[in-house]
Structures are given as structure tokens and as C-alpha cells.
Amino acid sequence: MRNIKLTICYLGTNYHGFQVQSNGITICEAVQDAIERVLGKRYDVKGCSRTDAGVHANRYCLNFRAETEMPLWSIKKALNAVLPDDIAVRCAEDVPEDFHARYCCKGKRYVYKIWNSDAKNPFLQGLAYHYFRTIDVVQAQAVCNLFVGTHDFAAFCGGKNTQENTVRTITACGICRSGDLVEFYVEGDGFLYNMVRILVGTVIAVSENRLNLQDIPRIMEQGVRRVECKTMSACGLYLDEVFYE
Incomplete structure (x- = not known):
């Protein structure tokens, strides 16, 4: 076998x-x-x-x-x-007999793609989220920096989350632009239900001035989901890499 x-x-x-x-x-x-x-x-x-x-x-x-x-x-x-x-x-x-794709996984990297233009891109239909307001990547990176580290992400998961332990360690998080394509990336030891899409939604909320940088640590500490931190569409999300020893 x-x-x-x-x-x-x-x-x-x-x-x-x-x-x-x-x-x-x-x-x-x-x-x-x-x-x-x-x-x-x-x-x-x-x-x-x-x-x-x-x-x-x-x-x-x-x-x-x-x-x-x-x-x-x-x-x-x-x-x-x-x-x-x-x-x-x-x-x-x-692979060895005891290898299990889920339980042997040590971490994952996700990428979220945003087409940041006032004109839609038919070649990215279903492959990236279309967002027409300009994203300031410097400001967005400042938000991403707040996610890095070991935190309780209870405020950044969907209502269907079944994980009792909501503490996760994020090892890298950032955002970059290439023309009109903006890519958010995050690496960590594990992710809660809808967590990545909500983190991106939080970045967008700050970009739209519905939240500010000082709100993020308070939201983490309170552990309560804010309506401003919406769940972004699934179409822009990619499981980019899976890490094993």
C-alpha cells in the first residue's frame, strides 16, 4: 500500500x-x-x-x-x-505512511488579488476582485504589519467558525502593486473560517477611512467582529503555498 x-x-x-x-x-x-x-x-x-x-x-x-x-x-x-x-x-x-496532508501541514500562504481600477478587466473576471477606489499600498502595508505575530483572531473570522482556539501566528503579511493589480499576501500556521477574506476587508475599511490604524489593536483585544470588516468575495482568494517540514 x-x-x-x-x-x-x-x-x-x-x-x-x-x-x-x-x-x-x-x-x-x-x-x-x-x-x-x-x-x-x-x-x-x-x-x-x-x-x-x-x-x-x-x-x-x-x-x-x-x-x-x-x-x-x-x-x-x-x-x-x-x-x-x-x-x-x-x-x-x-510519501511516508504517516504523512497526512492536513495534519502534517506546518503553515500556509494565501494571496488575495484585487483589480484596482475604475474600468473592469474581462480577463480577470472571476479571478480577482474588482475595486474601483484607489488603494494606498503604503497605508495598507501599515495595516498588514499589525496582523503579524501571535494574536487572537476571534474578531476576524466568520460566524461559521468551529475552532474553539482562535489564536494564530502570522509570520508574514503584506501588500504590493503591479500596475492596477494589487496583491495581498499572508503566511501563518493556520487560518480561521473566512479569516483571510476578512483581513483583506479590514485593509479596505481603513483605506475607506471607516476604520483607522488605532482601531485594529482594540478590535483584536475585544475579540468582537466589526461590521466594517466585511468578508471579501471568494473570487480573489488563492491558496498559494502549503508548508511541510
Whole structure:
């Protein structure tokens, strides 16, 4: 029995997130369908994260145990031949028996893309959030700096959060501009439900002068979600990297 790790990338527009659900097709279901077509058996797949509906991934890791002698290069090639066009296998590798894509994960990096222009970009439809007011990246970076460190992020998670421990460590957070494309990035040991999208919403709230920098530490300390910190659209969010030892 082999433990096989797949690193995949996907556009999440047409899917209800990663985890299998009864109300629509998911990334996990599509990957399981492809594995079944290639290996002739439906295997249980363990994903590194439960990405939401509409969220994309540049790198997403999963693993499954299978009885097969097919070479890794052949598994990768065959899966890419049968997967939908919006999902691709970037890498296939054998990993130790005790490897679990979720529980062995030491951290993740997310990117949120914003098309910051008064004119929409049809080539980024569904791939970036369109925001027409100018974002001051210097001011936005000052907000991002306040997120770095070990904090209680109870005020920055969605109502469906199921994690009792809301303390997380953010190791890097920033924002950069390339023309009209603004990218927010954040790295940490873990993230709460909708946390990244709410952090971006907080940056936007400061940009719109609905909050100021001094409000952020107080919001963290109080642990109460503020209406100004809205949850941004899923279309701009990408799971960019998954870190393992």
C-alpha cells in the first residue's frame, strides 16, 4: 500500500470548495473521480484545507493510499488527461505512511488579488476582485504589519467558525502593486473560517477611512467582529503555498 501525495492547482469558480458536499460538485469529488478512472478504484482523499466555494489554489496538497505499481510520472500524466480543464496535477510523489496532508501541514500562504481600477478587466473576471477606489499600498502595508505575530483572531473570522482556539501566528503579511493589480499576501500556521477574506476587508475599511490604524489593536483585544470588516468575495482568494517540514 503506497501513500501518494499530489500537489494540484485549480480554479475554484465552478466548485463548492474542496470538501465533498451534497449540494454541488467539489474539487475532492472531481479528483476522486479521476483517480478512480485511472486506478480502477475509488480511494479516500485527504486534503490540506477546506477551501470555500469559488476559492482558487496555486498549490494544494492532498494524499491517498492506493494499491498500485503505476509509476508516479504515469499517474500524473493519466490524471491530467482525465481531470477537468480547471484542475491540474503539478506533482505526484510517494510519501511516508504517516504523512497526512492536513495534519502534517506546518503553515500556509494565501494571496488575495484585487483589480484596482475604475474600468473592469474581462480577463480577470472571476479571478480577482474588482475595486474601483484607489488603494494606498503604503497605508495598507501599515495595516498588514499589525496582523503579524501571535494574536487572537476571534474578531476576524466568520460566524461559521468551529475552532474553539482562535489564536494564530502570522509570520508574514503584506501588500504590493503591479500596475492596477494589487496583491495581498499572508503566511501563518493556520487560518480561521473566512479569516483571510476578512483581513483583506479590514485593509479596505481603513483605506475607506471607516476604520483607522488605532482601531485594529482594540478590535483584536475585544475579540468582537466589526461590521466594517466585511468578508471579501471568494473570487480573489488563492491558496498559494502549503508548508511541510
